[in-house]
Amino acid sequence: MELNLTQVSKTYPNGVKALDNINLNIKAGMFGLLGPNGAGKSTLMRTIATLQEPDAGKLFLEDINILKNKMKLRQVLGYLPQQFGVYSKMSAEKLLYYFADLKGIASASEKKKMVAYALEVTNLTEVKHKHVAGYSGGMKQRFGIAQLLLNNPKLIIVDEPTAGLDPAERHRFLNVLREIGTNNIVILSTHIVDDVKELCTDMAILNGGKILSKMSPTTAVQNLEGKIWTTITDRDGEVELAKNYNVISSSFNQDNSLNVRVFSEVKPHENFTLATADLNDVYFVHLKENEDATTLKA
Template sequence: MQLTIQNLSKTYSNGVRALDNVSLTIPTGMYGLLGQNGAGKSTLMRTLATLQDADSGTAMLGDALGSGQVLDVLNQKEAVRRTLGYLPQEFGVYPRVSASELLDHFAMLKGVVNGKERGQLVEALLHRVNLWDMRKKAVSSYSGGMKQRFGIAQALIGEPQLIIVDEPTAGLDPGERNRFYNLLSEIGENVIVILSTHIVQDVMELCNNMAIIHQGRVLFSGTPQQAVNGLSGKVWAKSIPKADLPTYQQTHTVISSKLVGGKPQIHVLSDVAPEGFKAVQPDLEDVFFSEIQAGIER
């Protein structure tokens, strides 16, 4: 299974160009879409989830070897929805409805009309996301992580081939985040899972392939390791007094700054070692910030 996006563009009525000729090839497995808030991630996710139209471009979902059915995502919306699982950034629930009742309702809407079959499906899904013991509790009373796991359960109804999750770990504590990571990794073994996030760690932990998007444009696509290798030998670090940060920003290509032991530590991008800096092994965070900075300067 493969999702092929070509020259997808979207401009809103206020003039904001949310997608600017986006082209991506997304294979089976976990695929990270990394970008800051407002980068165009949610617009792309809603378009792929058939919730809004693009102005131009194509998105085709089908067998990567060309031997099976290929769906036109933008024009065959009903067919796409039958093979789609979607977990938006925020989703509402009925305030006093239990998890099992609500999941049963979603299964009915997805076309599982046989009551016995639906009951077996609900039980299996709640076990899979480790919510069976809490099945009689109202979903509105769940913690953030439990709600996200319930969201994954509803997204898995109908054995989808394409699953879209939009900012799924925002606001989760470390324990819930790890449980969510494990669940997504298991799901992503056999289907396409697109993970839209601004959290670099999500992509580092989960994804074999990724893209960085900024102001509606794709700045990088490939594997996380390819991205990191591209900065090998070019990232340098130094601890500096806080008051000196503006000077270094004027004289060096500063890609990030964070407090270490109460003092700013800056990472700069350079082909040669700047005076007083030490070489550091680049990571995906360095790639993200350097690509965003380069995108702003273009």
């Protein structure tokens, strides 16, 4: 099972180029689409999910031409948008039966089996008689996964699913995604680097409608080994460092000093020490390079 996108572009009427010649090949497993808010992630997800048309490009799921066979794609698609609304005065179980009817599951036995499976996978069986309105944010997100599982989808898209969840709810939700991500294509669109680090075997970084990088998280981090340096300074010192070095991020220490991270092929200065690269560094390096390139063009 593969999803292929070729030269997919989308420009909105206000002139914003949301997608700029996107080329992607996504295979079965967990795929992370990482980028800041406004990068074009939701536009890309909606385009793949047939909710909007691109201006140009081709999209195929195996032999399904997505742009020409929308209904065929929807039969094997599970989509959890960033804002998922439900009929909150119904119990989770009754609501899932309702969604099963909408998805065309006619057999009563098959419907019962699929609803029970969806509740079990998302750890909602014990609260299946409770109104969804009374669910926590994390439980509502898990219910969103439950409804998309009803048609046994081959392609699953989840858009910013952990935004706003507390740590415990986020952990439970990510465990659900792990369980369903083995044999399906699961695209996780997020601005949270840790979600990708914990879940995904492949990833791409998107910003300004462009794919900045595509590789496995492991390979991406390995490529930065020996190139991330750190030093301790204050706010004024950070400003001076940014004038001379490629500062990619900074974070406060408990004493309010700043831990500054710099990307450099060689040791920038004797005050720097070599740091262990991580996926946050990968993310910030690519965003910084994109920002610098955009500034030069302007």
